[in-house]
Amino acid sequence: MTGGDVPVRVALRTTDMEEARAFCRKVYYEPLRIDPVGDPDRFDFSADVVELGPITVGEVAYGTDIRVAIGALETAYHVLVPLTGVLRSRHRGMVVLADPTRAAVYRPTGDIELDWPGTCRMLSVKVERGALERELDAALDQRLVSPMPLGASFDLVDGPGRTWVALVRLLLAELRAPEGLATQPRMAARWRDMVVSGLALTVEHPYGEEPAGLQGPYRPRTVKRALDVMHAEPWRPYTTRELAAVAGVGVRVLQDAFRQHVGMSPMTYLRRLRLDNVHAELSRADPGLTSVSDIAYRWGFTHLGRFAGAYRERFGVPPSATLRDQP
Incomplete structure (x- = not known):
């Protein structure tokens, strides 16, 4: 990972399965398997990812149905938001069906299995474990357990989830632009902090109804x-x-x-x-x-x-x- 205020963009478009696997292991997690379950001739991997300090944000698609197996993340929390299609996710005994109305959330512990259809284009957000835990720790007046027992999903239709995903998508679009405002280190750092603090506000956790000082329009x-x-x-x-x-x-x-x-x-x-x-x-x-x-x-x-x-x-x-x- 490079300096926290300097965004680094990495992208790949390939029909080579091994090349796609190597890219995902380098950018995301090493203990990762990707196996096609649909027509392998339709495999068409595309990823456009930006690393910005403790966050890694990108859009990923495979072109054909695949199954992904990931070992315990250990060093990060992760959020997957289908922009199209429906993702079936299994993590820590919970099955979540994520779609454009609902995100899937992954803790650092526990293996992950994903049934990822070729119709599914994904917004992927990785947040370093320490960054999110420090953000919640600063907002709460009590000691946190690490890793935090976050909810397995959150809503994207209204409330903080909708605002957070819009913020992430706008950040990614700005970072892709050659001369976008978010490419400036000071602005990038502020936007990065907003993504982390916004996620801390959005995810469900057992430490009270809402983080102290971060009240928002939560669903009942x-x-x-x-x-x-x-x-x-x-x-x-x-x-x-x-x-x-x-x-x-x-x-x-x-x-x-x-x-x-x-x-x-x-x-x-x-x-x-x-x-x-x-x-x-x-x-x-x-x-x-x-x-x-x-x-x-x-x-x-x-x-x-x-x-x-x-x-x-x-x-x-x-x-x-x-x-x-x-x-």
Whole structure:
């Protein structure tokens, strides 16, 4: 890593798997495996990454479905934000389905497995362990445990998550520009600090509702609890009453909270989450080995007629067209 105020940009576009693996190990983590599970002829790796002191920010895509296995990060916390597509992530016994509405968060301990579809272009943010822990330690009036027991994901639709990811994307765009303001060392250092402090404000942790002095528009814990169980197992036949019980409130309270903080009812959100996962799986499935009904049932849709109508309304085509059009 170079000096903390001097951004260093590294980029690669290649169809060579070994070259892509070497790049990712050098820029991110050494104990890393990348294996294609889709058509290897469609492998088209692209990465545009900027290192700025304790943070490494970039956009990464593979062009075909891959599986990534990473050993314990040890020295960093990491956030993955799909800009397109849906990422299936397993870390410390938790399954997270990340998409443009929800980020996945990784602690320094515990192996990571990622099912990364070729349709998924990722915003990747690595933050050195000490930098994030110092930031939270400065904001909290109590001793922290290291590594911090952060939540496995956070919301990007509204609140601090939306602001943080917009900040990261703007920083990356500015650092790519040859004469952007963020390429100036003093401005780069300030922006770098904003990314770290913004992440400390955004991630969930057990040290109180919010860091002292960093109050922000957090979603209520009732909403977070319901979102967490839906993202962990979206195929389960939840009812609004069951989600309200998980959240610890009445049905009407949960519905009102979702409309205020998510912009839709719990069941509408769950249906959209399931549809997005069906779409992602249909987009990479072999029509000779599976069917629309198999995938729909797997993601919790039991009435195929209503499912097909909802799918067409969301994606503009019937589900059979998505499956049929795959190479």
